[in-house]
Amino acid sequence: MDIKWTPSPNFTKGRNGKKIIAIVDHITAGYMPGCLNWLCNPRAKASAHYLVTRDGSIYQLVKDENTAWHAGNVKKPSWKLYDGSNPNYYTIGIEHEGFPHEGLTEAQYQASLMLHRFLVKRFEIPIDEEHIIGHHKIDGVRKANCPGPKFPWDRLFNDLGKGEEDVVRIKVLFDGREMDGFIKDGKAYVEVRKLCEALGLKVYWNEKEKKVEVSR
Numbered sequence: 001m002d003i004k005w006t007p008s009p010n011f012t013k014g015r016n017g018k019k020i021i022a023i024v025d026h027i028t029a030g031y032m033p034g035c036l037n038w039l040c041n042p043r044a045k046a047s048a049h050y051l052v053t054r055d056g057s058i059y060q061l062v063k064d065e066n067t068a069w070h071a072g073n074v075k076k077p078s079w080k081l082y083d084g085s086n087p088n089y090y091t092i093g094i095e096h097e098g099f100p101h102e103g104l105t106e107a108q109y110q111a112s113l114m115l116h117r118f119l120v121k122r123f124e125i126p127i128d129e130e131h132i133i134g135h136h137k138i139d140g141v142r143k144a145n146c147p148g149p150k151f152p153w154d155r156l157f158n159d160l161g162k163g164e165e166d167v168v169r170i171k172v173l174f175d176g177r178e179m180d181g182f183i184k185d186g187k188a189y190v191e192v193r194k195l196c197e198a199l200g201l202k203v204y205w206n207e208k209e210k211k212v213e214v215s216r
């Protein structure tokens with residue numbers, strides 16, 4: 001995962017003795033490069049640990065061990081794990097470039113998914129709706145639309161629950177013909193039909209016996 005380090009001055013050193021327990025997702029309501037510049041501008045008095053852009057790039061603005069200023073104002077919170085103190089101390093903030101009504105791009109989604117996977121593993125964050133939350137759960141008034149109705153919560157929880165794909169994608173070159181394959185548990189796999197047809201063999205799928213039959 002390629003993360004670009006773009007430090008913001010808007011942070012508090014350390015975590016005030018708190019343990020990181022949750023990820024807070026945001027939408028910038030602005031586009032690059034303005035949104036990145038703003039989060040790094042001392043006048044903003046705001047930041048996030050990460051910013052995921054619409055082209056799928058990931059920027060880190062504040063180190064995980066420090067406190068970013070992304071969810072410090074609490075109004076009508078609906079977050080069950082809010083303990084009465086500043087939520088910035090015990091959360092990681094991820095900003096997403098864009099607006100609440102437009103949703104994430106595919107590249108942006110994939111980058112954000114990777115980043116969530118990485119953080120969930122690193123900080124042992126449970127994959128559920130109290131540990132991976134939208135900003136609106138902390139400020140239900142001014143941030144009711146952060147990250148907004150198009151944020152792909154179902155897909156994100158579904159993909160995070162499945163865990164990392166433990167295969168490596170490879171190309172198999174057979175007599176000059178390229179096929180997609182993968183390596184799993186140290187063995188290389190390729191689609192049997194494509195391989196057999198390249199060999200001039202006939203392939204038949206016997207549904208009843210769940211058997212691939214190859215003949216000349």
Ligand SMILES: [Zn+2]
Pocket residue numbers: 025026027070135143146147
């Ligand atoms: Zn927000």
